[in-house]
Every structure is written in C-alpha cells, then in structure tokens.
Amino acid sequence: MDLLAHLEAYAATADEASFSRAADRLGIAQPLLSRRIKTLEEHFGGLLFDRSRRQIATTELGVQLLPYARDVLDRAQRLRQVARSARRSRAHAVGVPADCAPAALARALRAGTEHGVTLGMHELPPAERVSGLTDGSLACALVRAAPEQASLRLPLGLASAPGPGDADGGSSRRAVHLEELRPRRGRAAGPAGPPPLLLLTEDRVPCFEDRLARAAARAGLPGSRIRPAGPAATALAETLAGRALLVCPEPFARQHGAHWAPLADRSLHRGYDVRAAPGRNGTGDPPAWLAAQLASAVGAVPARGGGPEPGPGGEDLPARLAACG
C-alpha cells in the first residue's frame, strides 16, 4: 500500500467533505479515491467517513487520526524539498585533461557560480573521463574524439630543446612532417641514436596511438621511436636536454620553455567533445557556456567544417600487392 497516496486521499476527502471534489483536487478518478479510502479504513480497522447521509461526514476515528495523517504528509513534502535542493547544490564533477590552464579553469568555476551550479574540476586520464560519465561519478567531461569529427580541436606538435631564437618567443612555427624525423644517412647519429617521441598520458588513447603508429610507419620511422612519456616532469627534462621530442600541445611546451612546432598532419591533432553524463531526463548535452569555458581551459579552438581526413593518401596500384623484387 502506498501509504502517502492513501493518506492524501483521506486528507483531501476530509477537507472537501465530498469524494468527487476530493478526486478532482487530487486529479484522480473518483472510484480510485473511494477504493483508497476503503483500503485505508480496512488498514486502520474502522470507518473514517460516515457515508449514510447525502453529505459525507468524518467519523470520530477520522477526526482523531487526521492531524497525524497531515503530519506524515507534511514531513514527506519536506523530505522531497530537501532532496531537491540538495540535488541543486551538489557540486557538478567535471572531468578535464591534465595540464589545463588554471586561470581558464577558474573562469569556468566562476561562470558556474553565475549559472547557479557548483562545479568541481577533476584532472583525469582520457579513459577515466569516459568511464566517469557512464558510472555517474562525472556530470560532464572533455572526451577525446578523432579531430575530424570532434567539435573542438587542439593542435599537437613536438616540443624540443629551446634553440637560440626561442628566447624572444619569435621562433619559427614551421610545421613538422614525420618523415623529417628519419635519421639522416651519412651523418653520425648521436650516441643515443635518434630522439624518441614521447607520448603523454593524455595521448595514450588507442585510437590516437594507432593512428600515430601508422603515420610514423608510413613516414619510415620504426615503432620503437614512439614511447610512453611516463611522468611529465622527467619527459620534459629529457626534452629540454635535447634527448627526446615530447608530443604535446603548444601551451604545455611554452609553459616550460621548450621549442614547439605543430605536426603538419592535422589528423594527428587532438579532438575533444564536451559530453554530459546521460541525465535522468534524457539529454546528454552540456550547457553551451560550460563547453566554451572548457574549450578555453585546454586551449582548443572550435573545429572548422571540413576537417582533415586521416589515412594514407594516393591511389593503390594493384602491383603493390604483388611480390615486388
């Protein structure tokens, strides 16, 4: 028995002194209301209403129990209110990549307050941002997507040891083509060999790693040139010492005084979508103001239409599939 619904029927009937008016007030059919009263009377073991006259009257038992019934209904109502306001004031957990610009994150937090939402920023690796949305621990997150499909794009490039022209910030921004990283023949390589390309945790997502591995192979680089960076600090140290190239976005490199040049292949850049947890009311769309704030926090720009298409260029001659020499 739904006690609250039955008590509501009881209280309304007592107020209105009429089954039909009470049913109208509660927006239910009169037979349902009458049944509820009857069930409640069976439950309490006595009549609540005297139906013998034209105008129904509350019995002595009905009068006696009424204040208690109203009390239960009031408390239930208060419980619902508290739950609602608690839901409103709960911090919205937002999953963001590591190394976001702190000032931009602060702007996002303030914008949240203006919109009556308390935000909480959580730096998480890409896979955990996706799983957080599904398990409900995140309300909203920046998730990785292929750059040609993503709504936000963040150019990736290679950080390297600063050169003489970097101090004034006016260094050349010539894009790097992967095949330029092949060791030059006829020139003695350093004792450590050609520098490895280090991948930050943020870029260790299967779809990106696979794409980069394929592009690197096609450019003539062995797979062993690409390695996980491990802790960002040691990776940066290796990079600044000229022993490695760190795959990262420009703000990250600049922040640490490294030289940076973008990867020419834009299908190797980062793509992000701002995604909200699938809510109880269906839509998984995050508010637009939040999406804009998060984009600026990672330094991404809205993707223009007609993005780069990944994959090998050029036509496939059947002869490539034959034994060739």
Place this chain on the structure above:
Amino acid sequence: MSAPAVHHPVYTGDDGTLLDVAEAIATEWAALGVRGSFLARNIDTGARLGFDADEPTPLASVVKVPLALVVLDRIASGELDPAHPVTVDPAGSSVGPTGLAAFRYPATVAVGDLLLQMLSVSDNAAADALLDLVPVPEVDARLRAWGCDGVRVRHRMNHLYECAAGAAGNDFSLALELAVRDERTGRHTIETLDPARANAGSAAALVRLLERVWRDEIAVPAATAELRRLMGHQVFTQRLASELRADTLRWSGKTGTFLHLRHEIGVVEADSGHRVAMAALTRADRRAGLAPDIDLAIGVAGREAFEVLRR
C-alpha cells in the same frame, strides 16, 4: 603498442667473435622492429654466423633462384630451348611492378631472356611464364631430388597477389595491416604468408643452395654458371648489396619483397678470392611499404658478416 613476447634468437657461430657479430645483428634488427633469420657462410672455409637460420619463411621473390636453377638444368639437358619464344600477354599475365608484369602490350621473349628478366628486375610475369613451361610440382620434385629439403615450391608468383588482394581487396595498407597482425597471432589470413602453405625456405637451406651453386655441386656446371651470371645482373641494391658496393667486390643476389617481408640471398665475391654466401629473411612489425632503415640494417648485417668471415 602492446609489446609482443620477447624473442630469443637461436645463434649460430663457430667462435665467440662470430657469435658476437650474430648477436649484434639480431639486436640491431630487433631495435627496428624486425624479426627474421640470418645466415652467412664462407663458401671455402665453412665458417658461419647467424641466428634462427632453420626457421621456414615465405620466400616471396627469392623463390625465383631455385626456379631459375631448375629451368637452367632443363636447358642444359636439352629438354628446353633457351631461344624458344614465349608470348606474354598483359591481359592474362601476372601482376607486378617491373618487367613484363608491368607491360601494357603483348611481348614475345625467349626463355633465356625470361630468366634474365626474372632475376634482374624480379619480373613476376616472366617467372610465371617459366612455370608454364616447368610446372610447380616438377620444380618442387626436382629440388627434392637434389636434396634441397629446406626449400619448398608450392605456387606460382601471381598467387601472392591473388591471396593479398583476396584478403584485402586491393587495399595495400589493409593487406599490410593483416600481415603484421597475423604475425602476432600466427594465424595467417593471407595464405602466402603461412610458411606451411607458401613457397618457403630457411636461411640455412638457401645458403646451402647458394654454396652448391657456387661450388658446382648441384645440377650441372652449365646451369650453375649461368645462374651465377644472371644473379650478378640484379638491379636492386638497397639491401644486402648496399654496404657491399665497391669495385673490389662483386655481389650476386636476389631480393624478395612482399608486404612486410624483406629478404635477400646472395654471394659476395672479393678480388681477394674470398666468397661468402648469405641469406637474410625478415618480417617487419611496421605497417610501412618502404622502410629504408630496415633495408640498410640488412645491408649492414651483410657487410659485418662478410668482413668477419673473410678472415
């Protein structure tokens, strides 16, 4: 980027120095993502070095060497006329990037010149035209009769293309992807990459074959001499030949390239009289059609082996 189980090569070497060189080569190959086998042997002293030399590997175009020997043996015995004209029509000939396989109009070429085409520019159409004259089972039977047990001929050259295109539908990168992936699982989608179903051989068997050719210990001297001459005409120099190019050295070889396979077998002969036969059979874990660093690493292996074995 999941690292496959570390492979520990089985080394061959007659002394510590030779073993060291074999180990250095295997290490350098592994650093480039290359698996495979290598064997080099001084034809006159028998000193040798290498690793995993008994592992059967799909041969790709390297199979053209034993095929040429069988055809040359037929010519020497008078069963086949080297001047016999063969018309190769592109409408029905085998696919390939060089030679008659790349021709757009029918051409008539003598059997002797088909051999030159096949060994100098690795012409698939020339090879299959020769297999029309000496069918696959007869080539295989002849090799067995000669005791070349480690070399098996099972199909025509065009079968390589048919299997790759059948699995990947003319998509080169997909075929390459399948080849590299199947190397990890050991189940080959492209049949001609399965050593049990492809034309296959081991480095040891191929080096043994080269030794017998250079010492006239197989077929007849007329056939082996012509094979040595034709192998000296190979135009590709990016692999074993790359670090053995000097006027004082002579390289006679045959490459084999198919998807992720990069092979070469051959003999280097020096003015000093030293002769070293070698076979490098490799499989790359890289989805790249061109990998000059791998070719170069094979070339470096050939030079290291030659220099340590000529002593």
